[in-house]
Amino acid sequence: GAGVSQSPRYKVAKRGQDVALRCDPISGHVSLFWYQQALGQGPEFLTYFQNEAQLDKSGLPSDRFFAERPEGSVSTLKIQRTQQEDSAVYLCASSERQGSYNSPLHFGNGTRLTVT
Amino acid sequence: AQKVTQAQTEISVVEKEDVTLDCVYETRDTTYYLFWYKQPPSGELVFLIRRNSFDEQNEISGRYSWNFQKSTSSFNFTITASQVVDSAVYFCALSEEYSNYQLIWGAGTKLIIKP
Numbered sequence: 454g455a456g457v458s459q460s461p462r463y464k465v466a467k468r469g470q471d472v473a474l475r476c477d478p479i480s481g482h483v484s485l486f487w488y489q490q491a492l493g494q495g496p497e498f499l500t501y502f503q504n505e506a507q508l509d510k511s512g513l514p515s516d517r518f519f520a521e522r523p524e525g526s527v528s529t530l531k532i533q534r535t536q537q538e539d540s541a542v543y544l545c546a547s548s549e550r551q552g553s554y555n556s557p558l559h560f561g562n563g564t565r566l567t568v569t
Numbered sequence: 570a571q572k573v574t575q576a577q578t579e580i581s582v583v584e585k586e587d588v589t590l591d592c593v594y595e596t597r598d599t600t601y602y603l604f605w606y607k608q609p610p611s612g613e614l615v616f617l618i619r620r621n622s623f624d625e626q627n628e629i630s631g632r633y634s635w636n637f638q639k640s641t642s643s644f645n646f647t648i649t650a651s652q653v654v655d656s657a658v659y660f661c662a663l664s665e666e667y668s669n670y671q672l673i674w675g676a677g678t679k680l681i682i683k684p
Contacts, residue, residue, distance in 0.1 A: 456613075495573075495660050495674030496614070509671070542612065552664075557604075557616035558672070565612075 455479065459545050459561035466535045466568050474530045474564045478547030486558065487520055487530050488544040496544055502528060503551050535568045542566070572596065573663050575675035582651055583683050590646045590678045592661030598622075600666040603637065603644045608677070609657040617659075620644065648680075656682045 458477040466472050478485050484503055488496035489512075498512040504525040513520070517536075522528040532539055542565050546558040574593045582588045594603065605617040618628065620637050628635045632649045648655055661675040 493676075495662075495676050496672075497674075498671050501671070544614065546614070557619060558606075558614070559616070560606075560614040562611060562613045 457545055457547055457559050457561035459543075459564050461564060462562065464564055464566045466566065468537060468568055469534050471531065471533045472535055472566065474532075474543050474545075474566070476528045476530070476545030476547075476561060478526065478528070478545070479549075479559055480526070482547035482549055482559070483551055484548040485522055485528050486546045486548075487528070488546065489514075490542045490544055490563070492541075499530070499543075532566075535566075537568050540566055540568045572673045573661055573675040575659075575661055575678050577678045578676070579679040579681065581681040581683065584653055585650050587647060587649050588651050588680065590648075590659050590661075590680065592644045592646065592675060594642050594644065594661070594663045596642075596663060596665055598665045598667060602664045604662040604664070604672065605635065605644075605646050606660045606662065607657045608660065614660070617646075651680075651682045653682045653684050656680060 460475045464472055486501050487499040489499055490496045500513055500520045501509040502522040505522050517533045519531045542563040544560055544563045546560045548558050549556040572595045576591055601622045603620045606614045607617055608614050618635055625637050634647045636645045658677045658679045660677045662672045664672050
């Protein structure tokens with residue numbers, strides 16, 4: 454069956470470039486999360502959507518980071534003027550119900566962003 | 570303060586050995602959930618188990634078992650008769666009632682199973 458799909462799988466950007474990372478959640482899933490995972494670390498929360506509403510963006514590290522989910526399905530994480538410290542794996546997850554403990558999170562394979 | 574601690578950074582065992590991954594958590598909530606996720610080299614985090622704070626029964630699923638002890642704030646994970654395919658990074662995570670959508674993750678334990 455279709456899981457969470459993320460694209461691109463790998464992205465190399467020169468410092469200062471803008472990037473857009475896409476997430477296709479499982480159809481019908483209410484909740485969508487973005488996480489940032491540095492090498493050898495656990496995922497760090499970035500932002501949470503319940504349908505099209507962005508309920509929490511407290512984890513976004515700076516105003517260069519922006520996420521949207523305009524129709525309550527596909528989501529895009531945009532990073533403007535990328536910096537080297539933005540290099541990480543960006544994980545998207547969806548769940549059937551609201552929140553992260555009402556139902557398990559289903560993760561995509563992530564997008565590995567390298568900023569040179 | 571670290572809310573979820575996985576003190577073992579890396580564990581290496583020979584196939585067929587039993588191995589236990591430790592997880593210690595910290596919370597003031599009486600209602601919370603604990604999770605284990607597996608991250609194989611492909612990168613996709615795979616859900617293994619969810620346990621709520623009111624259910625201290627240990628759980629067994631095939632070769633996997635989990636020991637939840639509120640008295641020591643621990644939620645340890647044991648793999649019996651390990652196999653090479655168990656090699657992965659394993660994460661423990663906590664979700665507190667007041668923050669029903671944020672998972673707090675440990676740093677992970679890298680498990681290497683040698684043939």
